[in-house]
Amino acid sequence: MIRLANGVALCAVLTFTSLMNAAEPLSQAMDGAIERAEPKFKDLASTRCDDGTFLRRISVDLIGRVPTSSEVRAFLVATKPDKRAQWVDRLLANPDHAWYWAQVLDAWWMERLPGKNTDASAWVTYLRESLAANKGLDALVAEIVAADGVDPAQRARARFLLDRDMEPTLVVRDISRLFLGANLQCAQCHDHPRIDGYKQEHFHGLLAYFNRTYLFDDPKLKKKVLGEKADGDVTFQSVFDPKKVTRKRSPGLPNGPERQDPMLTKEQLYVSAPAKDVRGVPKHSRRALLAGDLVTAGREPMARNLANRIWAQLMGKGMIHPLDQIHGDNMASNPELLEIMTKAMLDGGFKLRPMLRAIVLSDAYQRSSMPRGKEKKAEDRLLMARLRPLNPEQVGYSILAASGYDEAEAKALGTKATPAALQAKREASARPFINTLAPPAGNPDGFEPRLEQALFMSNHAHIQQFLLPRDGNLAARMLAQKDSGKAAEELYLSVLARLPDESERGDVAASFQSADRSIAVRDLIWALLASAEFRFVS
Structure with missing residues (x-):
């Protein structure tokens, strides 16, 4: 996958050295909170998962793919007692980690919306470079909220607002649920009917940060950017108020103080006043004010939301579920654990990798999926x-x-097999799978199998091409084996990160008796790729 500059890679390695001693206490604190919540924990908790299962988990969770057969073999034969921690550090230092988690953040924050006004790929590159540089997620959010899209070098960070057409109510909904973990959409016209903590004034307090910002067609750049006015107030009425009292709301975070505009004369209001072909730039930007408020007054809610989302990404479900329903009536499944993680996020400068490392090295993450009772x-x-x-x-x-695929492409490209060239090939080849399995744009990720997905995996020519032998790929490696047992091992290690059992070895041996072994190999690979064991993390 993508290889970054040597300086960045060296910085990453040095960073991980400092992380190695910091994560274990956090892992232990997490496990302690889980144990204290269960009086009979030691009698009820499942045992530790095996090495192959652990390697598969951390590979898909940290770099976005299953391990190769050579990686599985190397891990299984390693004997050092801390080999799990060493392998985690290896994956976190891998440039593929920033590449994959940039796509995770993209799915979280953009929910697969198309690049309507910006280059979506440049946005992912911006996220990847930010993560590779170990930028705090709070700083990342602040940059996204403050961006206006004018500077070409920084335009990518404006995608969050520009590709929502800077529609204020949509932006407020997504800011509240994606960055603060509180979906205030139902509090737009009245206090939330079922959640006491979601008030109409909260929605309009956030709206007041954005109601002066607008989409501007820049005649020089020939692109849409963001402009902002220096005036315009937010007022609202509750549809349930029989008196229809109109209230005014200044900017402010939920449960935070209202922020007042500075007193400026008419001549002091603008850097450039808005006109037909002139983008409005006020001296006091309410949107920039929000960027600052999120990383100060909003730090704790933002940290709690991120901790919950990261936990859900790695463990399959947030401690608070749904993820955008953090409020007093929806208690965390383990409140102590969530507060430990929230504090760690705050104290650690909102850095992603230490949190990921602590979770995957916890006993909770490493438990088997087989119940004890x-x-x-x-x-x-x-x-x-x-x-x-x-x-x-x-x-x-x-x-x-x-x-x-990578091995075959590298051999086919020869001296042209640069990291960038391989990544471009890989992205193009993976995209049809991603598009088929992804939810409709504007929706959070979730597992909802559809008929077209099953048909694609079963019959589409795109998947069939990966089952045919090419120099270096799995099919070619299997066909090169005269021993069906070794072919079976290569198959199962490559696809499922484990060795085959006797029954599975027998199935491969029987298939190898086929008159056309290439067809048999194709069918064997497809059967495992289409299996539930491959599709799920156990």
């Missing part, structure tokens, strides 16, 4: 691992990794 809601109580589906990106890139 018949305890109710064992997954919610974190007594066992939750069976969870691969997300669209993980499916697409795991099919490529399992089928040996």
